[in-house]
Amino acid sequence: MKASRRDVLIGGASVAAGGYFSIGARAQNVPASRTLNVVKSTDLRVFDPVWTTANITADHGAMIYDTLFGLDENYQAKGQMVGRWDVSEDKKTYTFELRDGLGWHDGSPVTAADCVASIRRWGEVDAGGQLVMSRAQDISKKDDKTFEVKLKEPFGALIDVLAKLSTPCLFVMREKDAKRPGTEQVSDNIGSGPFIFNKALAKPGVSFTYDRNPNYVPRNEPPSGMAGGKAVKVDRIVWQYIADSQTGMAALQAGEIDYLERLPMDLLPVLEADPNIKVDILDKGGDDAYIRVNFLHKPFNNVKARQALLYLVDQEGFMRAAFADPRYYKPVKSLFGNNNPISNDESTGWYKPGGDLEKARQLFKDSGYAGEPVVILQPTNSPWQDNASQYLASILRKAGVNAQLAPSDWGGVVTRRANKQPIAEGGWSMFISLDSDYSHGEPLTTSFLLANGEKAWYGWPQDDQYEALRSKYADAASLDERKALARQMQARWWDFVGAVNIGTRQSPVAYRKNISGFIHIPEVIPMWNVKKG
Amino acid sequence: MLNYLIRRLMSTALVMLLVGLFVFLLLRMSPGDPAAIIAGDTATPEVIAGIRSKLGLNDPLVVQFMRWGWNIVNLELGNSIFSEQPVLTLLGQRLQPTISLSALTLILSISTGVIYGVLAARRPEGLVDKSLTLFSALGFSIPVFVAGYFLVYWFAIGLKWFPVQGYTPIEQDPVRWITQLILPTITLSLSYIALIARITKSSMLEVMSDDYIRTAVAKGVPERTILFTHALKNAGVPVLTVIGLGIAYLISGVVITETVYNIPGIGRLIVDAINNRDYPIIEGVLMLCSGAYVLINLLIDLSYSLIDPRIRY
Numbered sequence: 012m013k014a015s016r017r018d019v020l021i022g023g024a025s026v027a028a029g030g031y032f033s034i035g036a037r038a039q040n041v042p043a044s045r046t047l048n049v050v051k052s053t054d055l056r057v058f059d060p061v062w063t064t065a066n067i068t069a070d071h072g073a074m075i076y077d078t079l080f081g082l083d084e085n086y087q088a089k090g091q092m093v094g095r096w097d098v099s100e101d102k103k104t105y106t107f108e109l110r111d112g113l114g115w116h117d118g119s120p121v122t123a124a125d126c127v128a129s130i131r132r133w134g135e136v137d138a139g140g141q142l143v144m145s146r147a148q149d150i151s152k153k154d155d156k157t158f159e160v161k162l163k164e165p166f167g168a169l170i171d172v173l174a175k176l177s178t179p180c181l182f183v184m185r186e187k188d189a190k191r192p193g194t195e196q197v198s199d200n201i202g203s204g205p206f207i208f209n210k211a212l213a214k215p216g217v218s219f220t221y222d223r224n225p226n227y228v229p230r231n232e233p234p235s236g237m238a239g240g241k242a243v244k245v246d247r248i249v250w251q252y253i254a255d256s257q258t259g260m261a262a263l264q265a266g267e268i269d270y271l272e273r274l275p276m277d278l279l280p281v282l283e284a285d286p287n288i289k290v291d292i293l294d295k296g297g298d299d300a301y302i303r304v305n306f307l308h309k310p311f312n313n314v315k316a317r318q319a320l321l322y323l324v325d326q327e328g329f330m331r332a333a334f335a336d337p338r339y340y341k342p343v344k345s346l347f348g349n350n351n352p353i354s355n356d357e358s359t360g361w362y363k364p365g366g367d368l369e370k371a372r373q374l375f376k377d378s379g380y381a382g383e384p385v386v387i388l389q390p391t392n393s394p395w396q397d398n399a400s401q402y403l404a405s406i407l408r409k410a411g412v413n414a415q416l417a418p419s420d421w422g423g424v425v426t427r428r429a430n431k432q433p434i435a436e437g438g439w440s441m442f443i444s445l446d447s448d449y450s451h452g453e454p455l456t457t458s459f460l461l462a463n464g465e466k467a468w469y470g471w472p473q474d475d476q477y478e479a480l481r482s483k484y485a486d487a488a489s490l491d492e493r494k495a496l497a498r499q500m501q502a503r504w505w506d507f508v509g510a511v512n513i514g515t516r517q518s519p520v521a522y523r524k525n526i527s528g529f530i531h532i533p534e535v536i537p538m539w540n541v542k543k544g
Numbered sequence: 545m546l547n548y549l550i551r552r553l554m555s556t557a558l559v560m561l562l563v564g565l566f567v568f569l570l571l572r573m574s575p576g577d578p579a580a581i582i583a584g585d586t587a588t589p590e591v592i593a594g595i596r597s598k599l600g601l602n603d604p605l606v607v608q609f610m611r612w613g614w615n616i617v618n619l620e621l622g623n624s625i626f627s628e629q630p631v632l633t634l635l636g637q638r639l640q641p642t643i644s645l646s647a648l649t650l651i652l653s654i655s656t657g658v659i660y661g662v663l664a665a666r667r668p669e670g671l672v673d674k675s676l677t678l679f680s681a682l683g684f685s686i687p688v689f690v691a692g693y694f695l696v697y698w699f700a701i702g703l704k705w706f707p708v709q710g711y712t713p714i715e716q717d718p719v720r721w722i723t724q725l726i727l728p729t730i731t732l733s734l735s736y737i738a739l740i741a742r743i744t745k746s747s748m749l750e751v752m753s754d755d756y757i758r759t760a761v762a763k764g765v766p767e768r769t770i771l772f773t774h775a776l777k778n779a780g781v782p783v784l785t786v787i788g789l790g791i792a793y794l795i796s797g798v799v800i801t802e803t804v805y806n807i808p809g810i811g812r813l814i815v816d817a818i819n820n821r822d823y824p825i826i827e828g829v830l831m832l833c834s835g836a837y838v839l840i841n842l843l844i845d846l847s848y849s850l851i852d853p854r855i856r857y
Binding site: 054056057058062063064065068136138177178192193194195196198214215216217251253254255257258261262264265267392419420421422423425426427429444446450457458459466468469 | 808819
């Protein structure tokens, strides 16, 4: 049989089309009025919220998984999957009972064994989880609904750590998933949370679809942060990925999407002037930006050079260069951010609007700095970090430092910053990044706040005195005790200068005015309680 | 002809082997660690090291290359490091949008560009010729993303004639498919029309001074027949060559156009994969694009003999 040109063309088109539809893209229509089209800040690439610390995956986790405890809007831990819990008189045994009505999306009930396996897996990779595991003598189930955590010694912060919002959060998975090592991805996406991941409509790099879990039983309390009732008020949420923020903005204006997370800041006035669109801040605390320095090599292996940096920094200048709009940034002097219960003003005398160039020059001189190259890792595909890095280079040069920018994309930065070798062997001196303001109020679980040398986060700061105080913090039973310890830790940190703050920024989101009910918390953006119309 | 075809196919295989080797080594030598990107910004080095080990990224380069090469021989491109989905599945999902956009762009560019070039050559220094000079200057100098944003602002947000972004498969809704592709097609075609029109015009001008054209005019052959039947056929070889070379130009334009209009095609796939250092996807897409480029140029070389009988292989 001879194939005609038309046959070949039709065949080719069919193959192309068949590929596109092989995942069953056509299915399960839901009315537009009950569907929320959201565009997240980035693409969802990893599905396992324990495997990665990426916030986008934590958002995905909050959709489909549930947590044992949840922090409310005031950062107080409240039971979520846990219905009742108590602690023994010697404060060494915690007993947790799951509430009624919890079930996996595959139809099986949630059991205590699932919770135990989930804590163990999370304990392999998360700093808070590792702390729990180091303090625990045993974690075991008592019956299908009850499990126990037996401690070697009292650990006052246990419930707070189990409820923490910073990534990776403790999302509870099925025992068979949670038995996988923490370094292997769980991608079945079967949770017990308020939304069900729609596998048939998943299009990686394009969109993911979540359907309301009809069997989810929310708590009776009103929603507050990650605590309270997770009542879902739409039938479907479609997470679209729009790589270009300007295109996302145009789509929002045209009504093609309902919610947009990453806004082009230079075009914000256009959105603010649109009568159909509301610009909002979901995380009032924002993010604390900082300069991380390499403690292992010259010049920042010398405390005087690090102190010079503290005086050199003009936070206003950094924020203006990086984020442009002064309505969305402000200075941050406390090590523990601006909005946390342990934020304080201890030893913040170094702060001076505009910086103190002369003092910085003198401190660099005192440190014995002799013109060694200072390499700044510059991620050119992240506009704010790109600008802030250039600004940093310019003020260092004013102070007489031989600052050299090392441009690459963010992927190049995360690889190079792991290099502990000297600059001549591909090492580095400084980079700029940020964490949520909330996470800077969590000295036990935030890697930025560790100063235990080789085990610390990039830059590998080391200070034994600070670490001793941090250890005491874990045992503090009351908030007053923690506040007092936090002041001491902060005094020590600004003395040895573990890192340098450059300001706090808030990230506005925008949505159509017929959308309401967003929950305002840091780190995670929950989608329960959001309604359309 | 058959010998020529066999020789070209054999050289194509060699080219693909070299492309594969080059792509593999270039990716491994460029900075960036997928494990660090997967683990996220605040992950500890121990967690990143664990993920690297699980992904086999600590294996010697030769072992990794042999593993990848064996997969290619078996027509397997491996799985995405991030989503763990087969690369072939991901490519299948992204082919239709890119083929649609590219095909519409080629149709619009060739039909418009060739006619525009012929008409400009008809009266050198005339109105059409001058307008072509202006159009080609604009077409070459306006970047794709500027043209894209302008068209979105004007026709999608302002006049609301077309959607801003997205892609609907043709089987699902043909009307929406075409309306979503009109602006991207125009955006991508602007420079391509300018290129084809300029080449067509200069080729036509050369041919129009030949004796047989003068003879045809003297015989009273209608101008349309002279232009489109006699002259264009002889001026066609350079135009075909430019269309073939322009495929590479088109591929790079597709990447930007798909980003501006949020079209989930191969261009978007490769950009995201590069940012994430998702090696199997990058390798798969580059092999596909290289293969397509080589084969399209082979087809164009073969088609020369169809429009010019003097060319024999």
